[in-house]
Amino acid sequence: MSVEEDEWARERSWFGADGTRPAEAGPLARQFAELTRTLLDATPTVGGVLKLVVGAAVESIPDADLVSITLRDPDGRFHTPVETDPIALTLDELQYRHGEGPCVESACPDGPAIGWSQDVGRDPRWPSFGPGTAAHGFHSVLATALIPDARPPRLSGALNIYSRKPGAFDGAAIDAALLLATHASLALAHSEAVAAAELEATHLRQAVESRDVIGQAKGILMQRRGITADEAFDVLRKASQDLNVKLADLARTLATRHTELDLPVPEH
Structure with missing residues (x-):
């Protein structure tokens, strides 16, 4: 096995560069418990959750000079x-441009849970990203996977941390990043579930409102023309088709302006 392959194998199994496992998480537990409460109490929007997470990363991980979030679109593109x-x-x-680096690897559903380098400019795994990052003055990088959705197509992402200091990220930093990524994934899943529920409720409310306003319009036609409910609905449906207007919109207009408007009697 080559040096590069050996390094990659250690990373995928969560070992550090020296072959040892990261240290166990320690006194950060209270801080992450507080973060959990903050995330759960916050307005459940995706943007709000992500801002909390990057802020917590800066506060809890020493030498975290830059922090960002990568999300993967359904078509596979990153942003x-x-x-x-x-x-x-x-x-x-x-x-993203070169398709290499711990961020894009961790953001892929089948990628490693952790990717990092203590001297990215000399890391043979990323011949374009590594020197480019070092040229900007950043020498250590750490990325941990985000899995905000376990259902297909399993949209995923990564928490990305950059440091100007070589050898910046030790086992404690990796543990902290993993805990943050777990919190972020759960919070994102929660916020997306809430958003989906709110969207479903909105659609249901709109459906109920449409049904009610159609009922009002039918009642107006029944009273005005002395016709049955089915006949009134036929009048609405035919007028909707002829005017190329949604049935609910037509019914709402008739219900609110029934003293001004009338609909043509459909031909039989």
Whole structure:
């Protein structure tokens, strides 16, 4: 096995560069418990969650000079919705452009849970991203996977942390990043579920409102013309087709302006 393959194998199994496992998480537990409460109490929007996570990463991980989030679109493209500094977006896009780096690897559903380098400019795995990042003055990088949706197409992402300091990220930093990524994934899943529920409720409310206004319009026609409910609905349906107007919109107009409007009697 080559040096590059050996390094890659260690990374995929969550070992550090020296072959040892990261240290166990320690005194950060209270801080992450507080973050959990903050995330759950916050307005459940995706943007709000991501801002909380990148802020917590800066506060809890020593030498975290830049933090960003990568999300993967359904078509496989990557984008950075949140970052602590525009240079983080520049470094992320360097990875997107060349298709290499810990960020894009961790953001893929089948990629490693963790990707990092203590001297990215000399890392043989990323011949374009590594030197480019070092040229901007950043020498350590750490990325942990985000899995905000376990259902197909399993949209995914990564929490990305950059440091100007070589050898910046030790086992404690990796543990902290993993905990943050877990919190972010759960919070994102929660916020997306809430958004989906709100959207479903909106659609249901719109359906009920449409049904009610159609009923009002039918009642107006029944009273005005002395026809049955089915006949009134036929009048609405035919007028909707002839005028190329949605049935609910037509019914709403008739219900609110029934003293001004009438509909043509459909031909039989």
